[in-house]
Amino acid sequence: MKYLSIAIPCYNSEDYMDRAIQSLLPGGEDVEIIIVNDGSTDHTLEIARRYEKEYPTIVKVVDKENGGHGDAVNEGLNHASGMYFKVVDSDDWVEETALEKILDVLKGWYQQGSLTDMLISNYVYEKVGVKNKKVIHYRNVLPQDHIMTWGDIGRFRLSQYILMHSVIYRTELLRNCGLKLPKHTFYVDNIYVYYPLPHVTSLYYLDVDFYRYFIGREDQSVNEKNMIKRIDQQLYVTRTMIDMYSMRKISSRKLRNYMINYLAIMMTVSSIILIRSKTEENLEKKKALWKYLKEVDYRVYWKIRYSILGQTMNLPGNSGRKVSVLAYEVARRIIGFN
Numbered sequence: 001m002k003y004l005s006i007a008i009p010c011y012n013s014e015d016y017m018d019r020a021i022q023s024l025l026p027g028g029e030d031v032e033i034i035i036v037n038d039g040s041t042d043h044t045l046e047i048a049r050r051y052e053k054e055y056p057t058i059v060k061v062v063d064k065e066n067g068g069h070g071d072a073v074n075e076g077l078n079h080a081s082g083m084y085f086k087v088v089d090s091d092d093w094v095e096e097t098a099l100e101k102i103l104d105v106l107k108g109w110y111q112q113g114s115l116t117d118m119l120i121s122n123y124v125y126e127k128v129g130v131k132n133k134k135v136i137h138y139r140n141v142l143p144q145d146h147i148m149t150w151g152d153i154g155r156f157r158l159s160q161y162i163l164m165h166s167v168i169y170r171t172e173l174l175r176n177c178g179l180k181l182p183k184h185t186f187y188v189d190n191i192y193v194y195y196p197l198p199h200v201t202s203l204y205y206l207d208v209d210f211y212r213y214f215i216g217r218e219d220q221s222v223n224e225k226n227m228i229k230r231i232d233q234q235l236y237v238t239r240t241m242i243d244m245y246s247m248r249k250i251s252s253r254k255l256r257n258y259m260i261n262y263l264a265i266m267m268t269v270s271s272i273i274l275i276r277s278k279t280e281e282n283l284e285k286k287k288a289l290w291k292y293l294k295e296v297d298y299r300v301y302w303k304i305r306y307s308i309l310g311q312t313m314n315l316p317g318n319s320g321r322k323v324s325v326l327a328y329e330v331a332r333r334i335i336g337f338n
Contacts, residue, residue, distance in 0.1 A: 007076025013090035023093035039066025070181030070188035098208035123165035128216025142205035150252040
């Protein structure tokens with residue numbers, strides 16, 4: 001019985017993938033580690049095969065042509081045999097004690113014959129050069145240690161939105177809802193978290209610092225220079241999320257508000273990156289993005305555009321854009337989000 005399948009998408013990850021894999025091995029026979037080699041040109045596949053040979057009942061290797069992070073996640077899900085599914089990026093890792101506690105919860109659900117759709121835990125920013133690591137928790141938002149519905153959730157702060165780092169989904173839920181991430185596209189982790197939400201009827205919060213999110217490599221997709229370079233992919237993901245659901249059809253009011261606020265964050269991130277690029281072309285793309293939201297769903301547009309975030313991102317002129325950037329930087333330092 002595999003209680004948890006963990007997919008590790010790897011592309012030229014030879015320098016850091018060992019830490020990710022070794023942090024998961026203490027899960028023993030309860031876990032399935034799926035290393036997805038996404039067309040690497042270094043020794044990634046060789047390292048993966050070595051683990052597969054040493055731990056044949058725990059580690060599985062999927063070797064595929066390069067299709068990007070999302071496609072690697074898709075392949076991991078296709079090959080998963082565990083009841084629950086988790087994605088761990090190859091430069092991140094997990095905490096052993098927290099992994100044990102999570103597995104205990106999953107085993108308990110199996111023994112009771114009742115599987116919860118989604119488990120949420122904390123994650124930690126492992127930022128290069130920062131001694132005091134920031135923990136993102138949900139103690140003020142989610143009741144602890146019992147199964148809940150969307151009606152039980154509180155109000156999320158800007159820094160507390162559920163990311164790929166903090167979520168574990170039931171494997172069959174992901175398959176049944178038809179989740180499929182686009183190829184050759186960055187920032188699809190937002191789709192991975194967002195798309196299944198209306199299909200979730202039960203959730204559970206375990207207050208443990210499980211996921212260690214490494215920040216600091218120059219080639220990371222969340223590096224600002226790379227986000228500017230790949231802004232069209234960020235815009236594609238944002239538009240895709242706008243198109244996913246008619247918010248009026250989301251039955252839970254609290255879930256509907258959460259999803260609208262998630263879109264507001266996506267609009268904010270896209271807008272600030274377009275502003276910081278300092279090109280007329282990208283400023284036009286910013287206008288086009290807000291126009292697109294307005295055309296698709298005017299009610300959602302109105303809620304986001306005239307929220308504090310929306311107003312701050314749409315201040316007129318050069319001076320207004322400077323204020324937008326300053327407000328974003330202040331919020332990032334105070335709230336602590338990346």
